[in-house]
Amino acid sequence: MPKQLLKGNEAIAEAAIRAGVDAYFGYPITPQTELLEYMAKRMPELGRAFVQAESEVAAINMVYGAACAGKRAMTSSSSPGVSLMQEGLSYIAGSEVPVVLVDVMRGGPGLGNIAPSQADYFQMVKSAGHGDFKPIVLAPATVQEAIDLTGLAFDLAEKYRTIVTLLLDGTLGQMMEPAELPPMRPMPAEMPAWALTGAAGRKKNSILSFRMEAEDLEAHNLHLQQKLAVIADEEVRTYEYMLDDAELIVVGFGTAGRVSQTAVKQARQKGIKVGLLRPITLSPFPDRRLSQLADEARGFLVVEMNAGQMVEDVRLSVGGQAPVKFYGRMGGVVPMPDEILASIARLDQATTKAPPTYKIEGPLVPLTKAHEVTR
Amino acid sequence: MQHDVIFCGFGGQGTLFAGQLLAYAAMDAGLHVTWIPSYGPEMRGGTAHCTVIVSDEEIGSPLVRAPSYVLAFNNPSVEKYELLLAPNGVLIHNSSLTSHAITRAEIRVVPIPASDVAAEIGNAKLMNMVMMGALLQCSQMLPFEAIERALEAHMSTRRPELLALNKRALQRGVELAQAQSAGLGVEASA
Amino acid sequence: MIANTVEVDPSDRVDPLDRTVEELVAQRPKTLSEIDTHYCPGCMHGVAHRLVAEVIDELNIRERTIGVAPVGCSVFAYNYFECDFAVAAHGRAPAMATGLKRVMPDKVIFTYQGDGDLASIGSAEILHAAARGENITVVFVNNAVYGMTGGQMAPTTLVGMKTTSSPYGRDLKMSGAPLKMSELIAQIDGVAFVSRRSLHSPAEIRKAKKAIRRAFEMQLNGQGFSMVELLSSCPTNWDMKPVEALRWIETRMVPVFPLGDFKNSVPKNSVRGV
Numbered sequence: 001m002p003k004q005l006l007k008g009n010e011a012i013a014e015a016a017i018r019a020g021v022d023a024y025f026g027y028p029i030t031p032q033t034e035l036l037e038y039m040a041k042r043m044p045e046l047g048r049a050f051v052q053a054e055s056e057v058a059a060i061n062m063v064y065g066a067a068c069a070g071k072r073a074m075t076s077s078s079s080p081g082v083s084l085m086q087e088g089l090s091y092i093a094g095s096e097v098p099v100v101l102v103d104v105m106r107g108g109p110g111l112g113n114i115a116p117s118q119a120d121y122f123q124m125v126k127s128a129g130h131g132d133f134k135p136i137v138l139a140p141a142t143v144q145e146a147i148d149l150t151g152l153a154f155d156l157a158e159k160y161r162t163i164v165t166l167l168l169d170g171t172l173g174q175m176m177e178p179a180e181l182p183p184m185r186p187m188p189a190e191m192p193a194w195a196l197t198g199a200a201g202r203k204k205n206s207i208l209s210f211r212m213e214a215e216d217l218e219a220h221n222l223h224l225q226q227k228l229a230v231i232a233d234e235e236v237r238t239y240e241y242m243l244d245d246a247e248l249i250v251v252g253f254g255t256a257g258r259v260s261q262t263a264v265k266q267a268r269q270k271g272i273k274v275g276l277l278r279p280i281t282l283s284p285f286p287d288r289r290l291s292q293l294a295d296e297a298r299g300f301l302v303v304e305m306n307a308g309q310m311v312e313d314v315r316l317s318v319g320g321q322a323p324v325k326f327y328g329r330m331g332g333v334v335p336m337p338d339e340i341l342a343s344i345a346r347l348d349q350a351t352t353k354a355p356p357t358y359k360i361e362g363p364l365v366p367l368t369k370a371h372e373v374t375r
Numbered sequence: 376m377q378h379d380v381i382f383c384g385f386g387g388q389g390t391l392f393a394g395q396l397l398a399y400a401a402m403d404a405g406l407h408v409t410w411i412p413s414y415g416p417e418m419r420g421g422t423a424h425c426t427v428i429v430s431d432e433e434i435g436s437p438l439v440r441a442p443s444y445v446l447a448f449n450n451p452s453v454e455k456y457e458l459l460l461a462p463n464g465v466l467i468h469n470s471s472l473t474s475h476a477i478t479r480a481e482i483r484v485v486p487i488p489a490s491d492v493a494a495e496i497g498n499a500k501l502m503n504m505v506m507m508g509a510l511l512q513c514s515q516m517l518p519f520e521a522i523e524r525a526l527e528a529h530m531s532t533r534r535p536e537l538l539a540l541n542k543r544a545l546q547r548g549v550e551l552a553q554a555q556s557a558g559l560g561v562e563a564s565a
Numbered sequence: 566m567i568a569n570t571v572e573v574d575p576s577d578r579v580d581p582l583d584r585t586v587e588e589l590v591a592q593r594p595k596t597l598s599e600i601d602t603h604y605c606p607g608c609m610h611g612v613a614h615r616l617v618a619e620v621i622d623e624l625n626i627r628e629r630t631i632g633v634a635p636v637g638c639s640v641f642a643y644n645y646f647e648c649d650f651a652v653a654a655h656g657r658a659p660a661m662a663t664g665l666k667r668v669m670p671d672k673v674i675f676t677y678q679g680d681g682d683l684a685s686i687g688s689a690e691i692l693h694a695a696a697r698g699e700n701i702t703v704v705f706v707n708n709a710v711y712g713m714t715g716g717q718m719a720p721t722t723l724v725g726m727k728t729t730s731s732p733y734g735r736d737l738k739m740s741g742a743p744l745k746m747s748e749l750i751a752q753i754d755g756v757a758f759v760s761r762r763s764l765h766s767p768a769e770i771r772k773a774k775k776a777i778r779r780a781f782e783m784q785l786n787g788q789g790f791s792m793v794e795l796l797s798s799c800p801t802n803w804d805m806k807p808v809e810a811l812r813w814i815e816t817r818m819v820p821v822f823p824l825g826d827f828k829n830s831v832p833k834n835s836v837r838g839v
Contacts, residue, residue, distance in 0.1 A: 005395070005402050005410070025670050049667035054693035061657035061690070065633070065664020068651045073664065091654045175437055176395065176410040178402040196649040196665065198672055200628035206643045208634075239774035255437075262435030315776070336440040 003178040011143050011179055012076075012102055012166065015150035020185045021100070023049035023072035025062035027081060028115040029223055031170035032104035032280075035076045056081040060088030060101075067097040068207045070195025076102035078170075079120050080111065090129030090161060093224075094209025098157035100150075101135070102166045104173040107332035115332020116170035118256060121309035122166050125283045132221055134228055135163035136235065137283040139253040143177035149280070151182060156235065158192075160227055167282060169305060171255045171334060173368035237280040239288055242268060244276030248347055249293050251314050252303040253279050255334060260303045263340035270358035272348050282310070290317035299351040300324040303340055305333070323351060376431055378516045379439040381456055383424035384448025384469075389503035393446070396507065399526035400517050401429040409437040422451060429516055444514055448489075452474050457482070467504060467509050467552075485513055485555050492547050495561035498537075501544035508548020512556075519549060526556050581650045594618035596627045596647050603641055607807025609764040609797035610638060613706055614645050616774045617677070620781055621648065628674040631665055633658040635682035636710040643678050656687020657693035673784060675702040681711045684720040684744045691750070696791040697756025702780045705746065705792055708799040708820065716802030720744040723821055728802070743821060747794045751827035758790040759827040763796040765814040769824070776826070788830055796822055 006014075016024070024039040036052070045051035049066065053059035059075050077085060082103050092099050103124060107117040125137050126153045136156050140146035146168065153164040176238035190196050196205055211217035241261055243249070252260040257278035264276045277293065279286050294300070299322050302311040311326045318324050327343040329335045338361075345360040380397065384390040391412050412425040419449035427444070428434050441461040447453045449470040453475040460466055465483045471490030489505035511519055525542050588796050593599060604610045621627050627648050634642040636655035643650030651659040658676035659799035666674045683691050685706050694701065710728055711717040717730040721743045725734040733745075748760040761774035773795055780791035796818050798810035805813060 003402060005399055005408075023664065025664065051663060051697070052669060057657065058660040058663075058690050058693065061654060062661035062664035062667070064653075065651065065661035065666075066668045067664070068661070069631075069665055069668045071668040075666070087654055089658070095651075171411065171437065174412055176398060177437075178408060196631045196651055197669070198629040199629060199647065199649050204647055205650050206650045206652070208643060208650075210640070210652065246758075252677055258434075259436040259438070265435065334438055336438065337436050338440055 005176050006143050006147075006179050006181075007034060007102065007176045008143050008168065008172040008174065009034035009144055010038045011147050011181070012150050013042070014181055015147040016074055016100070016154070016366075017042055017046065017048075018182050018184045019151045019154045020072050021048070021074050021154070021185050023063070023066035023073040024075065025049075025051045025053050025059040025073070025204060025333075026075050027053050027056045027059050027077065029056075029078045029081045031106055031116070031173050032076050032078045032102065034173070035102060035104070036330060039237065051213070051341050056084035057087065059347070060085040060092070064088055064092050064095070064097065067092065067099050068095070068196045070191030070197065072098075072158075074100040074102070076104065078104045078106045078114075079117070079123075080106075082120065082123065086123075086129040089135070090119075090131050090133065091209045091285065092163055093133035093135070094127065094220075095207050096161040096163050096224075097207065098154075099163050100153045100157055100166070101163060103168070104166065105169045107226070113332050114170065116255060116305065116334055117330070117332050118169055118254060118305035118309070119251075119307075119330065120167070121282065121304070121306060124165050125285075125310075125313075128163070128165070133224060135165045136160070136231060137165045137167050138281050139167050139257075139280060141239070141254050141258040141278060142179075142287055143172070143175065144179040145232060145280070146172060147179055147181060160231060161370050162227070162231075167254070169255050170332075179202055187193070218303070227285050231371060232284040234285050235281060236286050236289070238281055238286045239276075239278040241276040241278070243275035243277065246273055246293075247296075247298045247302065248272065248274040248344060248351070249290075249297050249299075250274060250276045250301045250303060250340070250344065251279070251290070251310070252276070253282060254308060256303045256305050259337055260340050262337040266341050268345045270345075270360070272344060272358065274344055274348070285313050287313065287317035290314060291321075294318040294321040297322050299347045300339075300346050301343055302326045303335060303343075304328045305335065306330060315349075325350075377434075377444040378429045378444065378514055379461075380427045380429070380444040380446065380510065380514075381424055381439075381442045381459075382427065382446045382448075383422060383452035384503075386423045388423070388448045389500060390423045390448060391425050393503040393507050394427045395509075396525055396529065397427050397429070397490040397517075399529045400521040401427075403528070404517055404521050404523055406431055407434050409434050411437050424452070444510060446510055447473065448502065448506065449473065453477070465513050467506060467513060469506060470517065471502075485509060485512075485552060487548060487551050487555075488548060489548065492551065493544060496540055496543050496547065498540055504541050504544035505551070508545040508550075509552040509555075510548075511545070512549040512552035514562060519545070594622045596630075597620040598645050600644065600645050602645070604638065605799075605801045607798060607800035607810060608638070609708070609795070612708065612764050612770060613677075613704065613773075613795050613797065614642065616770070616777050617675070617704055619644060619774065620778045623778065624781055624785065626673045626781070629671070630675065631669075633662045633665070633674070633676040635676070635678040635687075636713075637679035637682050639677055639679060639706065640713070656682050656685070657690055658682070659687065659690040659699070659701070659703065661758070663694055663697070663699050665728070666699060666701050670700070673702075673781065675704060675781070675784075677704045678706070679712065680705070680707045680709065680719045680721040684746050688720075690745075691746070692753070695750050695753045695756050695790045695792070698757075700784050700787055700789055701791075702784045703790075703792040704777065704780075704813060705794040706797045707746075707794055707822065708797040709743070710799050710802045712799050712802055716799070721746075721822075723817060745822060747792070747822075747827045750790075750792055753790075755789050756792075756828055757783040757830040758791040759794075760792075761794040761796070761822060761824050761827065763814055763824055765796065765798070765811040765819075772824075779829070783830065794822070796824075
């Protein structure tokens with residue numbers, strides 16, 4: 001199939017359709033509304049379910065219902081809407097039904113703004129709802145990757161009976177890039193044995209997220225944790241750039257990751273031995289890979305579009321073996337390569353006694369100290 | 376080789392479409408390309424801009440602080456992006472509508488009376504194509520035929536008579552920019 | 566009876582003359598599981614469960630029915646029904662039922678919800694499911710208190726009624742008046758059938774069953790949203806003996822929540838077993 005120029009939000013919607021999504025339920029919110037609108041047009045054409053729900057609360061519970069039927073169900077939203085979905089996410093996690101969620105993050109807290117942000121790393125990776133659970137979180141950085149990860153999201157959701165979130169920011173949602181869509185997958189003929197399809201010729205099925213006895217719930221919790229351990233062993237994915245001889249490692253996901261890639265390339269041209277690790281799975285986190293890199297690296301620079309969230313996981317992974325610096329922009333500001341390049345140069349000079357052999361012009365805009373945090 | 380272009384103007388001036396057309400042409404030519412719009416409330420009535428990056432290599436950042444080319448369709452765009460343009464960058468502006476005095480000396484300034492030319496051709500909305508023609512001529516980033524083919528492939532087929540007018544507008548943009556290059560030294564130091 | 570109620574057509578009465586007393590009283594419906602109840606003595610959930618189960622049996626739809634339980638005392642409904650069941654988050658059963666029905670339009674989907682669940686935290690979900698005309702059936706048990714959490718004020722608590730969170734009696738100025746959900750929902754286009762019945766006497770229970778049957782038939786006919794509100798007792802939290810509690814429904818609740826059909830679309834061909 002030839003490449004098409006596709007907008008991130010619409011590419012994800014079409015990729016979900018081709019992955020065989022049976023039902024989409026959503027609520028309008030910028031910057032993901034194109035996804036809802038695309039589904040509103042395409043799903044009825046294909047005879048599949050589409051409902052514009054009365055709220056994100058209702059949308060996620062409709063997804064929950066459709067997923068209980070063993071159908072491929074999804075929703076999409078943006079930060080404030082995802083806050084409202086957290087109740088449903090927790091029930092879904094407790095019930096172990098497969099669900100795909102797309103979160104196109106925007107600036108916060110509160111109404112914040114509609115500009116691109118990564119301020120919801122904690123929300124999705126650490127605390128997607130009450131109770132001990134974690135979704136699988138995939139972080140695409142290009143339109144092609146968004147398409148590929150959408151298909152993967154449905155596969156992983158079903159394989160592990162879990163929530164899989166595509167976590168991206170408004171930049172990728174709104175951006176157009178040439179990309180190739182996969183062919184339409186055939187719809188499954190049979191529903192899984194656990195699905196609520198009517199107790200015809202079999203015992204009744206129940207789907208619920210509660211276990212009244214403490215020991216029962218603990219056993220269920222242990223089961224969920226064991227599943228996470230398998231996921232951590234099997235499903236870590238990263239994108240790596242110029243890491244082979246890298247002494248300095250830049251870590252960033254999504255848009256911050258791909259902007260960092262430009263800065264790494266520019267730093268290499270100056271002779272700085274730096275590489276990029278862009279986690280594709282934020283959960284499971286590539287902690288072992290980072291720990292391995294920390295054996296040799298002089299220092300790490302974490303770049304995020306937030307006040308420093310993933311940096312905590314990088315620090316845990318590096319375990320004090322090397323300094324971990326942070327550079328972040330907030331409020332919907334996307335960092336530019338020149339800012340990151342300057343930060344790489346500062347990390348380089350802070351971690352070596354050798355005088356620099358290069359000159360960095362510095363970013364064209366003055367930066368405040370607040371952007372660079374050394375905690 | 377990488378070209379960064381910012382298209383900017385008022386909403387309704389065809390800013391985003393001009394950027395998309397370049398993106399389509401670059402894609403069809405087998406190049407890497409990203410197109411990213413401004414989005415949100417400013418889409419109505421205010422300024423609209425988009426960033427297009429065309430490269431023969433994988434594109435990292437889809438945004439640039441200092442673009443190598445700016446296509447400014449109106450006065451506020453000239454004011455804002457003149458200062459952001461990369462050193463020795465090219466500022467192509469729609470001189471039919473712009474009056475802002477340009478202060479940077481080292482950039483190349485290409486005034487194109489695009490709105491007037493579009494009106495002469497018969498449709499004021501062709502202004503963006505006149506500007507696009509000028510960009511092609513100044514940057515040489517894609518052959519003229521690539522944009523023509525992109526127009527044919529991606530323009531709405533509801534009004535086929537517009538295709539010829541669009542091509543005419545592109546051609547006029549190229550010619551006007553060619554005439555500018557002849558007097559480049561004068562223009563740059565003006 | 567208030568002005569906008571519609572009398573049920575007497576010819577549609579279920580008159581089970583062809584069954585023995587033993588069958589009617591002693592036989593367990595196939596759709597009810599054979600397990601001990603956790604409901605308190607005198608609680609009407611058991612009766613309401615049985616009515617729903619009998620209707621499912623009579624319509625022969627057990628194998629294609631999926632129930633959605635609420636949060637509240639009847640969170641355990643899944644345990645008592647011999648059909649597929651999901652347990653929703655508090656108030657979200659109509660949204661979950663929407664998801665189930667939209668991907669399986671040929672299945673019969675019903676929610677079973679209490680007053681706190683449906684009329685308070687789930688008020689948006691129930692109104693919008695009704696507004697969409699979702700082809701689902703809602704069994705709404707109104708006993709005027711939050712039962713499971715120990716008898717707090719519900720949106721349906723009567724003015725002056727004492728609960729653990731309205732210890733001086735529900736104060737109109739502080740907490741407003743009880744919500745009349747059947748009347749509210751009957752106003753919405755897309756709603757096929759809304760009826761309020763009571764479980765305080767055998768005669769009323771028979772009418773309740775008939776309404777539940779009508780509600781399921783509406784769904785089977787594809788006519789849209791149907792709901793039956795059942796006035797029910799909570800002797801434990803009302804601090805009354807069971808018989809006293811039933812009398813209280815009749816004398817105190819019924820005047821505030823009048824019984825009757827608030828919307829009753831002309832049925833399409835009546836479904837008698839599928």
